[in-house]
Amino acid sequence: MNVKQYLDSTYLKTASQAGLSEAENTIVVKNAIAEAIHEGFKLIMIRPEYVAMAKEMIVEANSVLLIGTVIDFPEGKSSLEEKIKEANEAIANGADDLDFVCNYEAFKSGDLDLVKKEILIGTQIGLANDKTVKWIIEVAALTDKEIIQLSALIKHVVVSNFKEDDFESVFVKSSTGFYKTENDLPNGATVPAIIMMLENASPLSIKAAGGVRSFEEAAEMIRLGVKRIGTSAAKAIANGEISPNQY
Numbered sequence: 001m002n003v004k005q006y007l008d009s010t011y012l013k014t015a016s017q018a019g020l021s022e023a024e025n026t027i028v029v030k031n032a033i034a035e036a037i038h039e040g041f042k043l044i045m046i047r048p049e050y051v052a053m054a055k056e057m058i059v060e061a062n063s064v065l066l067i068g069t070v071i072d073f074p075e076g077k078s079s080l081e082e083k084i085k086e087a088n089e090a091i092a093n094g095a096d097d098l099d100f101v102c103n104y105e106a107f108k109s110g111d112l113d114l115v116k117k118e119i120l121i122g123t124q125i126g127l128a129n130d131k132t133v134k135w136i137i138e139v140a141a142l143t144d145k146e147i148i149q150l151s152a153l154i155k156h157v158v159v160s161n162f163k164e165d166d167f168e169s170v171f172v173k174s175s176t177g178f179y180k181t182e183n184d185l186p187n188g189a190t191v192p193a194i195i196m197m198l199e200n201a202s203p204l205s206i207k208a209a210g211g212v213r214s215f216e217e218a219a220e221m222i223r224l225g226v227k228r229i230g231t232s233a234a235k236a237i238a239n240g241e242i243s244p245n246q247y
Contacts (some may be wrong), residue, residue, distance in 0.1 A: 055094030076101030175210030
């Protein structure tokens with residue numbers, strides 16, 4: 001099992017979240033990009049403001065590392081217009097993967113038309129530019145029934161509006177890694193949540209993000225059927241170690 005080709009090495013903290021200056025945080029991002037290039041991971045997942053820098057580093061290194069970024073992160077509550085603007089800027093800066101935060105609060109409140117429209121338009125933008133699109137549903141904010149329903153809704157929108165050849169480029173993703181749960185409950189890729197996503201989003205692929213911190217956990221997710229794993233512990237996972245990082 002070449003686990004590295006499943007790993008989206010992830011660093012999404014702002015400077016204030018990391019307790020660093022902007023310059024210090026930029027150095028952390030540069031180091032994460034350099035590590036991902038050196039280790040041969042599938043992708044580096046970073047905030048939009050660092051995409052252009054990552055592109056320069058990857059071109060200079062003659063690397064095949066992909067660049068992923070987040071859209072409307074971490075709450076997914078922005079307007080469709082704002083999501084579109086962010087996505088187009090990320091594409092212009094060189095992003096390969098667009099990880100949109102689905103407006104899960106709108107879904108929970110029953111505004112399904114809004115959710116369907118943003119999934120349709122966001123996916124159209126990504127696929128029209130030959131990008132991979134992922135929809136983050138934030139499983140810790142949802143009940144089991146809602147995980148099933150939202151996974152199925154995303155699947156239905158994609159299957160109804162796009163060609164079968166496009167399906168492999170659209171994912172449903174478990175978590176932002178930033179959702180605050182009560183009593184320190186898991187906020188990301190639990191096995192039950194991933195199984196529900198796999199069963200209800202197929203033929204779309206699943207990205208397990210949030211809480212995968214060891215090779216054994218990553219291998220379990222891969223055996224279940226996920227195609228990508230978002231983690232800040234990519235190097236530890238690849239080395240068979242366990243990381244204390246929470247994302």
